[in-house]
Amino acid sequence: MSKKLFIPGPIDVSQDVLNCMATQVIGHRSEESSKLQEEISLKLQKVLYTKNTILLSTSSGTGLMEGSIRSCTSKRAAVFSCGSFGDRWYKIGVSNMVPVDLFKVELGQAISPEMVDKVLSTGKYDLITITHNETSTGIRNPIEAIGEVIKKYDDVIYCVDAVSSAGGMKIEVDKIGIDICITSVQKALGLPPGMAICTFSKKAVQRAKTVPYRGTYFDLLSIYKYIVDKNYQYPSTPSLSHMFALNFQLDQILKEGLDNRFLRHENMAKTVRNWAEDHFQIFTNKNYLSNTLTVIENTKKISISKLNEKLIDRGFEIANGYGELKEKTFRISHMGDYTVEDVVDLLNNINEILEL
Amino acid sequence: MSKKLFIPGPIDVSQDVLNCMATQVIGHRSEESSKLQEEISLKLQKVLYTKNTILLSTSSGTGLMEGSIRSCTSKRAAVFSCGSFGDRWYKIGVSNMVPVDLFKVELGQAISPEMVDKVLSTGKYDLITITHNETSTGIRNPIEAIGEVIKKYDDVIYCVDAVSSAGGMKIEVDKIGIDICITSVQKALGLPPGMAICTFSKKAVQRAKTVPYRGTYFDLLSIYKYIVDKNYQYPSTPSLSHMFALNFQLDQILKEGLDNRFLRHENMAKTVRNWAEDHFQIFTNKNYLSNTLTVIENTKKISISKLNEKLIDRGFEIANGYGELKEKTFRISHMGDYTVEDVVDLLNNINEILEL
Numbered sequence: 265m266s267k268k269l270f271i272p273g274p275i276d277v278s279q280d281v282l283n284c285m286a287t288q289v290i291g292h293r294s295e296e297s298s299k300l301q302e303e304i305s306l307k308l309q310k311v312l313y314t315k316n317t318i319l320l321s322t323s324s325g326t327g328l329m330e331g332s333i334r335s336c337t338s339k340r341a342a343v344f345s346c347g348s349f350g351d352r353w354y355k356i357g358v359s360n361m362v363p364v365d366l367f368k369v370e371l372g373q374a375i376s377p378e379m380v381d382k383v384l385s386t387g388k389y390d391l392i393t394i395t396h397n398e399t400s401t402g403i404r405n406p407i408e409a410i411g412e413v414i415k416k417y418d419d420v421i422y423c424v425d426a427v428s429s430a431g432g433m434k435i436e437v438d439k440i441g442i443d444i445c446i447t448s449v450q451k452a453l454g455l456p457p458g459m460a461i462c463t464f465s466k467k468a469v470q471r472a473k474t475v476p477y478r479g480t481y482f483d484l485l486s487i488y489k490y491i492v493d494k495n496y497q498y499p500s501t502p503s504l505s506h507m508f509a510l511n512f513q514l515d516q517i518l519k520e521g522l523d524n525r526f527l528r529h530e531n532m533a534k535t536v537r538n539w540a541e542d543h544f545q546i547f548t549n550k551n552y553l554s555n556t557l558t559v560i561e562n563t564k565k566i567s568i569s570k571l572n573e574k575l576i577d578r579g580f581e582i583a584n585g586y587g588e589l590k591e592k593t594f595r596i597s598h599m600g601d602y603t604v605e606d607v608v609d610l611l612n613n614i615n616e617i618l619e620l
Numbered sequence: 621m622s623k624k625l626f627i628p629g630p631i632d633v634s635q636d637v638l639n640c641m642a643t644q645v646i647g648h649r650s651e652e653s654s655k656l657q658e659e660i661s662l663k664l665q666k667v668l669y670t671k672n673t674i675l676l677s678t679s680s681g682t683g684l685m686e687g688s689i690r691s692c693t694s695k696r697a698a699v700f701s702c703g704s705f706g707d708r709w710y711k712i713g714v715s716n717m718v719p720v721d722l723f724k725v726e727l728g729q730a731i732s733p734e735m736v737d738k739v740l741s742t743g744k745y746d747l748i749t750i751t752h753n754e755t756s757t758g759i760r761n762p763i764e765a766i767g768e769v770i771k772k773y774d775d776v777i778y779c780v781d782a783v784s785s786a787g788g789m790k791i792e793v794d795k796i797g798i799d800i801c802i803t804s805v806q807k808a809l810g811l812p813p814g815m816a817i818c819t820f821s822k823k824a825v826q827r828a829k830t831v832p833y834r835g836t837y838f839d840l841l842s843i844y845k846y847i848v849d850k851n852y853q854y855p856s857t858p859s860l861s862h863m864f865a866l867n868f869q870l871d872q873i874l875k876e877g878l879d880n881r882f883l884r885h886e887n888m889a890k891t892v893r894n895w896a897e898d899h900f901q902i903f904t905n906k907n908y909l910s911n912t913l914t915v916i917e918n919t920k921k922i923s924i925s926k927l928n929e930k931l932i933d934r935g936f937e938i939a940n941g942y943g944e945l946k947e948k949t950f951r952i953s954h955m956g957d958y959t960v961e962d963v964v965d966l967l968n969n970i971n972e973i974l975e976l
Contacts, residue, residue, distance in 0.1 A: 274645045274857060285861050286638040289630045289812045291937055322814050323679055324856035327837045334835075356836045450857060456645045458678055458814055458859030479690075480712045481683045482837065500680035501630060501806060503814030503859065505641050581647055 270610055271583040272399045272428055272557045272597040274450040274457045280516070281455060284509035292501050300507050301496040307514035308461060311522065312430060312445060314437035316463040319487045322503040325427040325448035328460045329353055331482030332444045333393065334360045335472045336421045342367060342389040344375045347400035348587045349425060353393040360479075365389075371589065372401050372559075374552040377409040384417050390471075391421040397429035400586035402548040402559030402595070404433070411440035421471055427451060430461075431517065432529040432556040432599045443468040444484070449506060452529065452556050454600035455513055459506040464488055529555045532598035532607045539611045543620050547593045556599040559585070561592070566618065568594045574617045580610050626966055627939040628755045628784055628913045628953040630806040630813045636872070637811060640865035648857050656863050657852040663870035664817060667878065668786060668801060670793035672819040675843045678859040681783040681804035684816045685709055687838030688800045689749060690716045691828045692777045698723060698745040700731045703756035704943045705781060709749040716835075721745075727945065728757050728915075730908040733765040740773050746827075747777040753785035756942035758904040758915030758951070760789070767796035777827055783807060786817075787873065788885040788912040788955045799824040800840070805862060808885065808912050810956035811869055815862040820844055885911045888954035888963045895967045899976050903949045912955040915941070917948070922974065924950045930973045936966050 269275045290296050305318040312318075321328050333341055333356055340363040343354040350368070357364030367383055369375060375394060383389065392414065396407050407424055414422045423444040426435055430445070432452025437445045443465040450457035464484055472478060472485035480486070481500070490497045517525060533555040540546050540560045546553070547561040562568060568584045568591050575581060585593035598607050614620070625631050646652050661674040668674075677684050689697055689712055696719040699709040706724070713720030723739055725731060731750060739745065748770065752763050763780055770778045779800045782791055786801070788808030793801045799821040806813035820840055828834060828841035836842070837856065846853045873881060889911040896902050896916045902909070903917040918924060924940045924947050931937060941949035954963050970976070 269645070269647055271647050271649075274648060274860065277645055282642040282644060285641040288638060289625070289633055289806070291625055291627050292630060292813065293627075294937075322859075323683070323837060324858070326856045327679070330836050359833060359836045359839065361833045448857070450645070456859070456861045457648065457857040458861060477715060477717045479835070480686050480715045481679060483715065500682040501804070501813040502680070503678075503812070503862070504630065505812045505814060505861065506859075581650075 268580050268606065268610065270596050270598070271581055272451070272595055273448070275454065275597060275600040275602070277454060277456050278601050281509050281513045284512045285456060285505045287505065287508040289504050292498065292504060297504070298496040300511060301491070301498065304507060304511050304514065305496065307511070307518060310518060311514065312435060312437045312463055313439065314463050316437065316465045317488055317491060319462050319464050319484060319491070320498065320502060320507070321460045321482065321487065322458065322506070323460050324457065325425065325446055325460045326352065326356070327482050328446045328462045329425060330356045330360065331484045332423045332446065332462065333357050333362055333364070333391065334482065335475060335478045335484040336444065336468050337362045337391045338471060338474050339390040340364065340388050341391040341393065342383050343393045344380060346373060346375055346395065346403050346405065347371060347398040349399055350395045353425070372403070372548050374403050374549060375405045375410065377406065377413045380410050381413045384413070384420060390419050391423060393423045393425065396424050396426040396435065397433065397554045397556060399428045399557060400589060402554050402557055403552050404429070404554040405552065407435070407442070408440050411442065415441055421468055428599070429554065429556050432526070434522070434526050437463050449510060452599040453513065453517070455506065455509050458503050459510065528603065529599060531604050532602060533558060535604055535607050536596050536598055536611070557595055557597040559593050559595050562594060571614070571617060575613060578613050580613055624936050624962065624966065626952050626954070627937055628807070628951055629804070631810065631953065631956040631958070633810060633812050634957050637865050637869045640868045641812060641861045643861065643864040645860050648854065648860060653860070654852040656867060657847070657854065660863060660867050660870065661852065663867070663874060666874060667870065668791060668793045668819055669795065670819050672793065672821045673844055673847055675818050675820050675840060675847070676854065676858060676863070677816045677838065677843065678814065678862070679816050680813065681781065681802055681816045682708065682712070683838050684802045684818045685781060686712045686716065687840045688779045688802065688818065689713050689718055689720070689747065690838065691831055691834040691840040692800065692824050693718045693720070693747045694827060694830050695746040696720065696744050697747040697749065698739050699749045700736060702729060702731055702751065702759050702761065703727060703754040705755055706751045709781070728759070728904050730759050730905060731761045731766065733762060733769045736766050737769045740769070740776060746775050747779060749779045749781065752780050752782040752791065753789065753910045753912060755784045755913060756945060758910050758913055759908050760785070760910040761908065763791070763798070764796050767798065771797055777824055784955070785910065785912055788882065790878070790882050793819050805866060808955040809869065809873070811862065811865050814859050815866065884959065885955060887960050888958060889914060891960055891963050892952050892954055892967070913951055913953040915949050915951050918950060927970070927973060931969060934969050936969055
């Protein structure tokens, strides 16, 4: 049986988009293929409010996190983490011998612009990473205010992991001054997993040129050059199926209207938050709540695994807490093409199971 | 219009397989997802004649080439190249600061076991790479005889790029002694591009444990551990669509019968070779001909680009020569689910266009 997935990705995909995944393949060196990537790029530039180049990667978002920290750190990277996906940046840096330091805040709290300023003022760092939407704690970090701080430091490349927010929350890449904004298609963009996306600024291009060992598959400069020098080509063979589906889904997203889409996500979030406040407690600092997922403290000490088993029997699935927050919290995502009605339906089912 | 692609990948995919790409997604941490990867693994072990662990990667084959040379070179890698895809291994090694040397033969010639023996006898190397089926020249390297040589050297990891051959040509991984055999789904396996596969021997596992900086996304040891320790899970979110389609297509392949499938590829190859001998000349050393693609010398000095334009108008597409062999050669692939009749149909169309 197909379940309605309210886990923080992958999420259910609309039938129209799934059908595009079944498009017959085309030659990846053809003009048709260039045209496809060009169309996708132009549409993604709208969704991400940027004129920067859009890079596609046949991988999960983790691949582009690796590509960015590796391709663009010259001196030293500062990783700011408020949870597991922030920590991942650090592990990626270390595993690639990138000089990197980790700056953490307590789980459930956000990264502050002041903290970033203090770290950057040491002059040791020329790249920073921030998780926009920390999927383990439900924090939406203040990337706009952090962007203002970074504008003081000319040589710092600003990388943002927007894997679980882009397409569901407004991210004005150029206005904020993000050099590399990374996302993945299986979250708020509403596609099956298998492709990641990032924006790539001129400043990031110049930086990458100074980094000698960038690897091959995730060498962002190489992906960039195939677009610029070879008319929207891709260094290796990409997942054309995802490109067909992404091109179609971006039309649907723009047809819905970006503001409408962001508002729908906000309304879904409010619905879940109200329910959480009524019956449990929101885990996350309320000044920094994500609109694409809500992390709820398990104040009733129920078994989250058992709740999920019963939900699965009813055709729904939510997510347990991530890592050390397992059973202490649970996570409900509200992203992609779901509506407030879908969310209410899920919550009613939880109410019935828990007799709330 | 959909074309019949006779380029060396991607190739046309059967409608049944395309339909599987449109399967609704499931949670990638679910038991269902583990079961899916386990089923795929068991079937791939049959196709590749191995008991070694099967690793999947949401990427092109290049990603796993990078993963293998980076994860498993401790002392120094010896790359043997007879064309562009052999050279790619070397570039990958260099871009990752892996100590690596390149040993080349003339285009159209094969790597000899003697050459490998001479290089390994220096004692400098603990990993070697061989391209089984060099897509730029049509060479099928003698991986079996090379395997016999490598058996003399206990500490050498044997990596084979079988991207354009596995599923169309018999590769007895365990009998030959291949530690890492890499392929990609969009070639002879007959799927849309977006997923790569490799086998991973116990010896390769032990070696990877001694290599400190293996990166993250293509760290083969990490992919291996998720399979072994977490019951066929995957470190990041994989392309579930490709996994659904691969699982189905492997059933089709096993239903056809491996020997029948290899024979069909051989018969397609013979058909193209006979035609090439009648009208042009085979570019490749005839002792080492691939069964999945044929590289033909442009002895008539026709314009390959123009021939292809006319073929495209008729619903077919072949490939120009690769790199420096462009216009000097052209390439016809015969892999995946095509039949001898499809190949004859293509050749008749070329005959009509060129008035042969």
